[in-house]
Amino acid sequence: xxxLLASSSLALLAAGAPASDKVSSLxxxxxDLPTDWYSGYLSFGKKHLHYVFIETESKDPEAxxxxxxxxxxxCSSMDGLFYEHGPLLINEDGKSFTKNPQSWNKxxxxxxxxxxxxxxxSYSEDPKDTQDLNDDQTAxxxxxxxxxxxxxxxxxxxxxxxxxxxxxxxxxxPTLSLKIFEDKTVDFNMRGFVVGNGLFDWxxxxxxxVPFLYGHGAISTRKKEEIDKACQGNYANPSDACQQLVDSxxxxxxxxxxxxxxxxxxxxxxxxxxxxxxxxxxxxxxxxWHIARNPELLADLIRAPRPAHPALRENVPCIDSVGGTAWxxxxxxxxxxxxxxxxxxxxxxxxxxxxxxxMDYSAPKLYAQMMHKYRILVYNGDTDMACDYLADSWxxxxxxxxxxxxxxxxxxxxHADGGEQTxxxxxxxxxxxxxxxxxxxxAGHMVPQWKPEVALAMLDRFLNNxxxxxxxxxxxxxxxxxxx
Amino acid sequence: xxxLLASSSLALLAAGAPASDKVSSLxxxxxDLPTDWYSGYLSFGKKHLHYVFIETESKDPEAxxxxxxxxxxxCSSMDGLFYEHGPLLINEDGKSFTKNPQSWNKxxxxxxxxxxxxxxxSYSEDPKDTQDLNDDQTAxxxxxxxxxxxxxxxxxxxxxxxxxxxxxxxxxxPTLSLKIFEDKTVDFNMRGFVVGNGLFDWxxxxxxxVPFLYGHGAISTRKKEEIDKACQGNYANPSDACQQLVDSxxxxxxxxxxxxxxxxxxxxxxxxxxxxxxxxxxxxxxxxWHIARNPELLADLIRAPRPAHPALRENVPCIDSVGGTAWxxxxxxxxxxxxxxxxxxxxxxxxxxxxxxxMDYSAPKLYAQMMHKYRILVYNGDTDMACDYLADSWxxxxxxxxxxxxxxxxxxxxHADGGEQTxxxxxxxxxxxxxxxxxxxxAGHMVPQWKPEVALAMLDRFLNNxxxxxxxxxxxxxxxxxxx
Numbered sequence: 018x019x020x021l022l023a024s025s026s027l028a029l030l031a032a033g034a035p036a037s038d039k040v041s042s043l044x045x046x047x048x049d050l051p052t053d054w055y056s057g058y059l060s061f062g063k064k065h066l067h068y069v070f071i072e073t074e075s076k077d078p079e080a081x082x083x084x085x086x087x088x089x090x091x092c093s094s095m096d097g098l099f100y101e102h103g104p105l106l107i108n109e110d111g112k113s114f115t116k117n118p119q120s121w122n123k124x125x126x127x128x129x130x131x132x133x134x135x136x137x138x139s140y141s142e143d144p145k146d147t148q149d150l151n152d153d154q155t156a157x158x159x160x161x162x163x164x165x166x167x168x169x170x171x172x173x174x175x176x177x178x179x180x181x182x183x184x185x186x187x188x189x190x191p192t193l194s195l196k197i198f199e200d201k202t203v204d205f206n207m208r209g210f211v212v213g214n215g216l217f218d219w220x221x222x223x224x225x226x227v228p229f230l231y232g233h234g235a236i237s238t239r240k241k242e243e244i245d246k247a248c249q250g251n252y253a254n255p256s257d258a259c260q261q262l263v264d265s266x267x268x269x270x271x272x273x274x275x276x277x278x279x280x281x282x283x284x285x286x287x288x289x290x291x292x293x294x295x296x297x298x299x300x301x302x303x304x305x306w307h308i309a310r311n312p313e314l315l316a317d318l319i320r321a322p323r324p325a326h327p328a329l330r331e332n333v334p335c336i337d338s339v340g341g342t343a344w345x346x347x348x349x350x351x352x353x354x355x356x357x358x359x360x361x362x363x364x365x366x367x368x369x370x371x372x373x374x375x376m377d378y379s380a381p382k383l384y385a386q387m388m389h390k391y392r393i394l395v396y397n398g399d400t401d402m403a404c405d406y407l408a409d410s411w412x413x414x415x416x417x418x419x420x421x422x423x424x425x426x427x428x429x430x431x432h433a434d435g436g437e438q439t440x441x442x443x444x445x446x447x448x449x450x451x452x453x454x455x456x457x458x459x460a461g462h463m464v465p466q467w468k469p470e471v472a473l474a475m476l477d478r479f480l481n482n483x484x485x486x487x488x489x490x491x492x493x494x495x496x497x498x499x500x501x
Numbered sequence: 502x503x504x505l506l507a508s509s510s511l512a513l514l515a516a517g518a519p520a521s522d523k524v525s526s527l528x529x530x531x532x533d534l535p536t537d538w539y540s541g542y543l544s545f546g547k548k549h550l551h552y553v554f555i556e557t558e559s560k561d562p563e564a565x566x567x568x569x570x571x572x573x574x575x576c577s578s579m580d581g582l583f584y585e586h587g588p589l590l591i592n593e594d595g596k597s598f599t600k601n602p603q604s605w606n607k608x609x610x611x612x613x614x615x616x617x618x619x620x621x622x623s624y625s626e627d628p629k630d631t632q633d634l635n636d637d638q639t640a641x642x643x644x645x646x647x648x649x650x651x652x653x654x655x656x657x658x659x660x661x662x663x664x665x666x667x668x669x670x671x672x673x674x675p676t677l678s679l680k681i682f683e684d685k686t687v688d689f690n691m692r693g694f695v696v697g698n699g700l701f702d703w704x705x706x707x708x709x710x711v712p713f714l715y716g717h718g719a720i721s722t723r724k725k726e727e728i729d730k731a732c733q734g735n736y737a738n739p740s741d742a743c744q745q746l747v748d749s750x751x752x753x754x755x756x757x758x759x760x761x762x763x764x765x766x767x768x769x770x771x772x773x774x775x776x777x778x779x780x781x782x783x784x785x786x787x788x789x790w791h792i793a794r795n796p797e798l799l800a801d802l803i804r805a806p807r808p809a810h811p812a813l814r815e816n817v818p819c820i821d822s823v824g825g826t827a828w829x830x831x832x833x834x835x836x837x838x839x840x841x842x843x844x845x846x847x848x849x850x851x852x853x854x855x856x857x858x859x860m861d862y863s864a865p866k867l868y869a870q871m872m873h874k875y876r877i878l879v880y881n882g883d884t885d886m887a888c889d890y891l892a893d894s895w896x897x898x899x900x901x902x903x904x905x906x907x908x909x910x911x912x913x914x915x916h917a918d919g920g921e922q923t924x925x926x927x928x929x930x931x932x933x934x935x936x937x938x939x940x941x942x943x944a945g946h947m948v949p950q951w952k953p954e955v956a957l958a959m960l961d962r963f964l965n966n967x968x969x970x971x972x973x974x975x976x977x978x979x980x981x982x983x984x985x
Contacts, residue, residue, distance in 0.1 A: 073807075074951045146876060213931065228716075231716065232712075232715065232716025232717060233716060233717070234883040234890055234891075234925075234940050235926065236714075236930070237894070237908060237909065237926075238894065238895065238908035239898075239909075239910070240909075242960075250543075269910070269911065269926065271912075272921060272922065272923045273923050278942075278943075279763070279942060281922045282922060390919065399717070399718040400763075406718055407722065410722065411722065414723075423725075424726065425721065426720065426721035426723070426753070426756075427753065428756055430756070437756060438756065438766060439753075439756045439757050441718075442719065442721075442753065444721070456718050458718070458763060459762075459763035487797075
């Protein structure tokens with residue numbers, strides 16, 4: 018039987034940040050935490066989502082609250098916290114940290130939430146709840162958790178609030194945002210959302226795979242021409258000949274790191290394995306083409322190397338979460354983070370949930386409903402094969418917002434040693450309060466992890482309404498000429 | 502007046518390595534040189550090509566001699582030695598070195614030659630010679646220098662000999678190889694040649710630019726489709742509409758490092774400038790498209806940052822040669838390398854030669870003549886925009902050798918931490934003694950500089966006739982079935 022943590026329940030009665038959720042120290046980090054951390058549960062009904070809330074280092078009373086959600090479905094947002102953009106990044110030893118100079122809490126109060134129930138250290142008192150999950154239920158539960166958060170932290174209700182997330186977060190983020198949009202009782206200050214390398218549209222993912230592989234040199238011009246001829250652009254319902262050719266071409270991607278074309282595939286050596294990869298067979302490369310046909314791949318392949326188990330087949334899922342898995346599993350860390358004691362150890366992606374993807378819509382339709390209300394940023398590390406920038410740029414185009422011809426796939430810039438550098442390409446749409454798509458050049462699936470300076474600059478420009486292209490003052494997007 | 506170094510002339514009479522060319526110490530390197538280095542001049546008529554010869558660390562009496570030539574035309578092979586694959590790589594301070602664990606002299610006796618006259622510390626007693634250069638004269642002179650080398654070092658004549666080079670070396674290498682092929686008096690043991698990110702064919706370079714930029718996310722799908730429609734694949738003789746669209750698309754590449762799409766453009770800050778960039782205007786991006794139209798770009802843009810001169814416009818040619826320029830310019834280094842004292846200081850690319858590119862042929866025709874005699878490897882770092890892998894793979898295809906369907910653009914592999922990794926893609930042709938093309942994934946123009954482990958493995962497999970795909974025993978390329 019699961020015991021409810023008394024602390025979380027009692028905290029609901031408090032008027033400010035819940036003292037019982039305060040993290041007094043982090044095992045492995047001998048210094049003071051730079052700002053206050055809280056860790057505990059956001060509870061509603063029998064469900065309890067584990068969260069970590071980290072106050073901003075900016076000391077700006079106007080600094081926003083940003084929710085972050087990793088994807089899967091089934092993967093934990095602790096990945097974002099401890100590997101991507103938290104203030105302390107876990108080392109591979111699972112015992113120590115590296116301070117992150119590009120932590121997102123430099124700009125915002127960061128809320129990391131493990132969702133849905135069954136993921137990470139989140140749970141339900143009713144075990145059936147983890148076996149009956151879907152996109153709509155997850156969005157509903159995430160909104161309930163958010164309401165619980167602002168009950169616990171009413172002092173943050175007036176701050177601008179943004180939803181952000183990555184990968185299958187491409188579903189979590191707009192679906193939650195739409196729930197917020199439609200819920201008249203919401204009394205926090207929702208302003209917009211951010212999606213990184215998100216899942217948008219199965220059909221576009223299937224279509225983008227061949228051009229992506231060809232564009233990066235993974236298949237030959239000869240093979241590309243054969244495929245073009247056999248497939249005639251119809252990758253969603255391919256002919257047998259097309260399917261065969263694409264599959265054979267995709268074989269070239271099999272050994273690659275699906276999350277970054279140019280990055281070696283991480284393996285923890287002989288201890289590397291990944292639970293539900295068992296079912297997949299070793300032949301399946303991680304490209305949009307295959308994910309679109311077999312959506313389980315996205316969740317399954319993100320599972321990281323973990324201590325070997327005799328029941329698990331050796332495999333190379335490419336992403337390192339060895340240190341996080343070890344650290345979060347210790348008794349001391351669980352106590353420090355106020356984890357419900359009866360829970361099994363943390364996994365980066367849970368193998369014990371049953372999740373039905375009822376995102377049978379195409380995500381852009383949701384965006385179209387919200388684009389005149391919320392500020393929206395879609396970014397893509399452009400060397401990711403799993404949710405590639407081609408499919409996502411096509412998806413954003415299909416929202417049918419008018420492209421601003423002054424910023425139609427133009428370089429966006431940062432100053433680095435030696436002058437201005439192009440860090441990616443930006444497309445701005447002529448909407449208010451603003452819809453933008455950008456690529457991050459040379460980053461894979463986890464942009465904040467692999468291009469931290471660029472990701473922080475991007476977030477700064479977005480949150481502070483600066484010109485995404487230069488970081489300067491915002492350009493007016495609709496010019497009005499006043500005749501006197 | 503230039504004085505001839507007595508040492509070189511006298512050495513012609515010696516029976517072995519010329520003692521007077523022996524490098525006794527390198528300023529800035531306080532340790533013993535791991536193997537013997539020689540530096541001096543290969544002289545013929547009034548011409549004197551500066552060379553550095555570095556014995557192999559392999560102690561293998563069968564180890565080959567490999568000639569290396571950088572491109573330009575007008576750029577020095579000291580770039581290859583001190584920045585790419587020499588045993589000691591110069592640091593940016595211009596005063597110290599980093600030992601290179603992937604030095605090519607681990608496998609071969611390396612001969613670095615500055616060519617043609619007027620480049621680096623090479624010279625002619627007749628100044629007119631530097632003003633009347635072309636591809637054919639360069640190949641003729643390079644062969645004369647090689648003959649002088651083997652006169653100086655007769656003990657190396659029996660070793661297998663390979664010509665290798667990079668960039669405009671794509672012209673130097675096959676033209677010299679053809680001279681060797683056709684010269685019946687050659688008594689050294691020529692076996693094959695290697696070209697990295699080489700210049701092959703202006704037309705293919707012009708055609709590859711748009712697919713390369715699109716393939717890496719530098720232009721949008723929308724723009725690509727407009728270009729396809731306007732250009733109809735005819736980039737060599739584009740319509741006005743096509744030209745305009747391609748130029749506008751290429752603007753997106755302007756700020757990028759033309760030698761590596763994903764690498765920041767190096768600048769030495771305010772001291773960075775590049776001589777003959779003056780003439781080019783700042784608007785010209787370095788892509789195959791532009792190089793094909795304005796071949797001077799290749800030589801001009803490779804010029805690296807160097808100490809500021811009031812006459813030189815500030816610019817960012819992206820490649821660092823600050824340390825090498827400083828170090829090679831000192832009196833001590835010139836003495837240590839036996840440089841003709843009256844010469845001006847070394848520049849990575851000479852602005853004082855007059856070179857006519859009479860490569861009006863397409864390089865593949867030369868390869869076709871030699872492919873049944875020499876082992877040939879063409880490799881391309883696949884993120885280089887200047888000589889991109891698309892154009893070069895098309896050029897190698899156009900040799901019209903039969904592709905070996907067992908290795909038709911297949912991954913080639915190396916073992917790294919965590920298991921086998923795909924390091925690029927390989928195409929093998931069904932010729933004897935062997936023609937192969939491969940890409941090096943994630944490397945730019947200077948493959949040995951930016952992917953040293955991969956480059957060394959590639960050279961090892963090529964020189965030692967191993968399977969390029971795996972590093973294992975060679976696969977028979979033409980299978981013969983013996984019926985008994």
